[in-house]
Amino acid sequence: MSTATPSAPGVTPEQREFYRTEGYLIVRGLWRPEEIAELKQVVDGLAAAGKPIPGYWEPTTRPDGSLDPDPLKRYPRMLHLHRHQPIGQRMMLDPRIGAVVRALLGDEPIACQSMVYFKPPGSRGQALHQDNFYLMVKPGTCVAAWTAIDPALPENGGLWVVPGTHDYPLQCPGPADGARSFVNNYVPPPTGKQPVPARLQPGDVLFFNGSVIHGSEPNTHPTLWRRSFICHYMPAAAQEIVEWYFPLHDFHGNVIERKSAALGGPCGPDFDWSKLEKFA
Ligand SMILES: O=C(O)CCC(=O)C(=O)O
Secondary structure, eight states, X not given: OOOOOOOSSSOOHXXXXXXXXXXXXXXXXXXXXXXXXXXXXXXXXXXXXXXOBTTTBOOOOOTTSOOOSOHHHHSOOEEOHHXXXXXXXXXHTOHHHHHHHHHHHTSOEEEEEEEEEOOOTTOOBEEEEOTHHHHOOXXXXXXXXXXXXXXXXXXXXXXXXXXXXXXXXXXOOBOOOTTTBSSOOBOOOOTTOOOEEOOBOTTOEEEEETTSOEEEOOOOOSSOOOOEEEEEEEETTOOEEOGGGOSEEOTTSOEEOOEEOOSOGGGOTTOOGGGGTOOO
C-alpha cells in the first residue's frame, strides 16, 4: 500500500503509478488537524441537535421514544453535505483534493457528491461494492476521496479495498449479509483477489477508482467512532452521470451540466433499487 506524502501539487510519479496499477492511493495528512476538528465539530453539532435535514439526513427514533438498538437509525449517513453546510462545499472543492484527483484522472475533475458517515460503535458496515454502479459515470468512471475524521482501522469498521479491481467490469450486485451490512449490495472479489485494510489516521485521504471493489465491516470497537467524509468526482471528459447527483460543480464552484445516465447498468433498466435498502 502506497503511503508516501505527495509533493504538492498533485501526486508524485510513483503515487500516480501506484494508482494506475492498484486502483487506489492513500495520501497521508492531506488535511490539517484543525481542519478535521472543524469538520467534526460541525457534523457532531448537527447530529447532537438531532434535527432532520430533509432529503439529506433523516435520523429516526422509535415511536415510543426509546433508543433503537441499530445506531444507524440515530446516526444515518448524511448526504450531500456541500448542499447544506458551507464547510462541505469548501472541503469538496479544496484545491489540494482537486490537485490529487486531477493528477489521478489525468483530466479536470467535476465534483458529484459529498457524504458523512458517523458509524458509531455497534454500527453495521457496507458490504463490498463498486461505486460507479450508483453514479454510472460514462465514459470512464468516478473517483472517490475518502477522508478519515477518526482513525479508520479494521477494529472500528475501517474501509477495505480490493487492489487491482479498477479494471474489473461493473457487476450486478448480489444480496449482502444484513447482519453485517446496512446496504443490500454485495460484489464478491474476482478469483485470486482479496480485500486489504486501508489503515487511516484523521486527515488521511484514500482515493479510489469507481470500479474498485471496496466496503467495510461493522464497527466492533467498544468506544471508537469511525466518522468519514466522502466525496466523488468525475472526469470532465465524461458525458453522463445519474441525475441524482445534479447539480455538479467544477473546482471554481460553477455548476456544470452533463447528460442524465440510465440507472441499472449491468443489472439492466428494470433493476429494483428498493431491494438495496431492504433485507428479506
Ligand atoms: O465508509 C464506509 O463504511 C463505506 C463507504 C463506501 O463504501 C462508499 O462511500 O462507497
